[in-house]
Amino acid sequence: MNDKHSQPDPELALPAAVRTRISPARSAAVAARVGIMLGVAVTICFLTGLISHWIQHPPGWFWWPAHPVWLYRVTQGAHVISGVVAIPLLMVKLWSVFPRLFARPLLGNPLRAVERGSIAVLVGAMLFQLVTGLFNTAQYYPWRFFFTTTHYAMAFVAIGALAVHLAVKLPVVRAALARPDAAAATPAERERAVVSRRVVLGSAIAAAAVAGLAVAGQTVTPLRRLAVLAPRSGQGPQGLPVNRTAGEAGVTESARDNAYRLTVTVGERTRAFSLAELAALPQTTATLPITCVEGWSAAADWSGVAVRDLLAAVGDYGGGDVEFRSLERGGLFNRSVLPETHVRAADSLVALRIGGAELDLDHGFPCRLITPNRPGVLQTKWLSAIEVRR
Ligand SMILES: Nc1nc2c(c(=O)[nH]1)N[C@H]1C(S)=C(S)[C@@H](COP(=O)(O)O)O[C@H]1N2
Numbered sequence: 279m280n281d282k283h284s285q286p287d288p289e290l291a292l293p294a295a296v297r298t299r300i301s302p303a304r305s306a307a308v309a310a311r312v313g314i315m316l317g318v319a320v321t322i323c324f325l326t327g328l329i330s331h332w333i334q335h336p337p338g339w340f341w342w343p344a345h346p347v348w349l350y351r352v353t354q355g356a357h358v359i360s361g362v363v364a365i366p367l368l369m370v371k372l373w374s375v376f377p378r379l380f381a382r383p384l385l386g387n388p389l390r391a392v393e394r395g396s397i398a399v400l401v402g403a404m405l406f407q408l409v410t411g412l413f414n415t416a417q418y419y420p421w422r423f424f425f426t427t428t429h430y431a432m433a434f435v436a437i438g439a440l441a442v443h444l445a446v447k448l449p450v451v452r453a454a455l456a457r458p459d460a461a462a463a464t465p466a467e468r469e470r471a472v473v474s475r476r477v478v479l480g481s482a483i484a485a486a487a488v489a490g491l492a493v494a495g496q497t498v499t500p501l502r503r504l505a506v507l508a509p510r511s512g513q514g515p516q517g518l519p520v521n522r523t524a525g526e527a528g529v530t531e532s533a534r535d536n537a538y539r540l541t542v543t544v545g546e547r548t549r550a551f552s553l554a555e556l557a558a559l560p561q562t563t564a565t566l567p568i569t570c571v572e573g574w575s576a577a578a579d580w581s582g583v584a585v586r587d588l589l590a591a592v593g594d595y596g597g598g599d600v601e602f603r604s605l606e607r608g609g610l611f612n613r614s615v616l617p618e619t620h621v622r623a624a625d626s627l628v629a630l631r632i633g634g635a636e637l638d639l640d641h642g643f644p645c646r647l648i649t650p651n652r653p654g655v656l657q658t659k660w661l662s663a664i665e666v667r668r
């Protein structure tokens with residue numbers, strides 16, 4: 279039996295006053311196990327976050343399919359759930375390694391200095407990401423920077439620091455995992471240590487599961503009633519939540535105006551459609567979810583004119599991005615760009631109806647864009663103009 283392993287912090291010189299008061303649960307065994315769970319959650323969160331970012335700001339090489347229609351719903355749901363699950367795991371992880379803050383020497387040899395420095399950056403970046411992300415799911419922005427840009431940039435800081443941390447810690451993690459959790463020195467200590475380690479690990483997993491379930495309900499329908507952490511899971515008109523109302527967008531009058539026209543430009547040709555003219559074109563129906571980047575999602579039966587049919591009624595589309603503009607004057611979401619894959623998809627719609635009934639004013643009356651497998655921010659409401667960009 280290796281006495282060394284019963285110490286919470288075998289390889290560091292901790293001041294005696296600290297060492298004697300450390301619970302055996304604050305061990306490398308707990309830190310490594312919670313760390314692995316945290317690493318998995320953070321990796322899922324990072325990758326799904328990248329996907330969401332690329333769909334909204336596509337680099338030249340990026341391609342995202344229109345089908346299956348629910349794919350983004352799954353990736354963004356996983357993004358928010360894994361981020362929320364990571365919060366209790368990070369708390370337990372910090373608790374388990376907390377005594378190391380008191381380890382001396384403060385920096386020591388270069389390797390240790392790198393390790394400690396990377397941990398400071400890692401903890402700071404992780405806390406920032408998880409807290410701002412959580413506030414975002416609640417649509418609460420108590421800061422002055424623009425959320426998405428900062429959240430995106432900081433993700434690379436966090437993942438970079440995590441890579442350094444993992445590389446430095448690999449030997450410690452391997453040793454902690456290889457050794458049975460029960461390898462404490464004395465029977466008494468073994469009992470004390472094992473119970474409390476199990477309790478800590480069990481609690482960490484339970485807390486992560488509760489946090490995950492509490493937020494999953496806003497996108498996983500059977501869990502809806504558990505969604506206490508999901509401020510947007512409530513119902514709006516026509517059974518769908520509303521993110522920004524017509525009143526907030528300042529379009530109540532222009533959307534109801536009898537002179538309303540949707541202007542569609544294809545190359546040299548432009549045509550203005552009244553609502554009656556749109557309704558007279560061939561209609562298409564599709565069941566598509568709205569998936570807000572904030573984590574909630576809900577499916578509905580939409581009907582209206584397929585984007586490709588509408589363009590064909592004006593001229594020869596011929597490929598390329600299509601821009602959709604709203605009646606809304608300001609705001610960050612008053613326009614969006616639809617890539618060619620989605621323009622050509624049969625179920626990309628300029629929707630006039632939800633479940634057979636005229637669109638509610640808050641859902642985008644007279645008409646809105648609704649496309650498969652894309653974030654809600656790109657599903658522009660209260661359309662005023664559509665233009666093929668050449
Ligand atoms: N013009 C306009 N369209 C918009 C928005 C907006 O603020 N302005 N919000 C978007 C966002 S963030 C989402 S999630 C969806 C929500 O659609 P809903 O309110 O009909 O559920 O609309 C999108 N379309």
Ligand SMILES: [Mo]
Pocket residue numbers: 521569570571572654655
């Ligand atoms: Mo959204």
